[in-house]
Amino acid sequence: MKEQENMQEESKEESVEEEKKEKSKVWSIASEAAFYIFLVVFCFYIVPNYIFHKNTVEGHSMEPTLYEADQLITEKVSYELGKPKRFDVIIFNPFEEIETEFYVKRVIGLPGETVKVQDDNIYINGELLEEDYGKEPMLDRGDPYLDVTLGEDEYFVLGDNRNYSSDSREIGPIHERQIEGKVILRIWPFKSMGVIH
Structure with a gap:
């Protein structure tokens, strides 16, 4: 009985750990996407409109x-x-x-x-x-x-x-x-x- 309870506990812990890893992965992907979106906006909108501009x-x-x-x-x-x-x-x-x-x-x-x-x-x-x-x-x-x-x-x-x-x-x-x-x-x-x- 105790053995079964221990297995259930371990299974729950593994499940929680997996969930944390999944959330961390999603957060990492979202952060990376946000960074690249900011980079694109900065390079193609903020820089030419507010910082530097090329003229001929x-x-x-x-x-x-x-x-x-x-x-x-x-x-x-x-x-x-x-x-x-x-x-x-x-x-x-x-x-x-x-x-x-x-x-x-x-x-x-x-x-x-x-x-x-x-x-x-x-x-x-x-x-x-x-x-x-x-x-x-x-x-x-x-x-x-x-x-x-x-x-x-x-x-x-x-x-x-x-x-x-x-x-x-x-x-x-x-x-x-x-x-x-x-x-x-x-x-x-x-x-x-x-x-x-």
């Missing part, structure tokens, strides 16, 4: 820094945490009603500053801006934006190839909400791969 240069307005067909990586996080800085190379939407058109330019003037372009020189708040990004002397100084005071969320941007660039001299200052991100890396062509300064 069209045109010659940023030569010699960037060339047509260069492929760039833009990061979006730093402008969520801080503001664009002078000389940052940015991607922005010049015409908010056209959501698919983007420009790449260099930040020259910051919010609240007065930017003046005169005799191929750029003045910020009356002081000559020391910079050597312009490819060649400016022929088109850009009327009516020869002398502009920027609002609290406005930026003055220029292409490095200033005689072949549609920038703030033509389209006016851009607003912070139009900025998509900061260009940090060129990934193509391989021979020019590297950080963008």
Whole structure:
């Protein structure tokens, strides 16, 4: 009788152990599936929409820094945490009603500053801006934006190839909400791969 009871006890224990193993296996599979779902969402939704984005240069307005067909990586996080800085190379939407058109330019003037372009020189708040990004002397100084005071969320941007660039001299200052991100890396062509300064 005792032997039979012991066998029944052992059978129950084995059954409980099997049930625990089965639950553990199901939990392990569910956890793994959840991890891979998160990974897919992170890689294909969160990264391109909120962290990094790939852009391709069209045109010659940023030569010699960037060339047509260069492929760039833009990061979006730093402008969520801080503001664009002078000389940052940015991607922005010049015409908010056209959501698919983007420009790449260099930040020259910051919010609240007065930017003046005169005799191929750029003045910020009356002081000559020391910079050597312009490819060649400016022929088109850009009327009516020869002398502009920027609002609290406005930026003055220029292409490095200033005689072949549609920038703030033509389209006016851009607003912070139009900025998509900061260009940090060129990934193509391989021979020019590297950080963008």
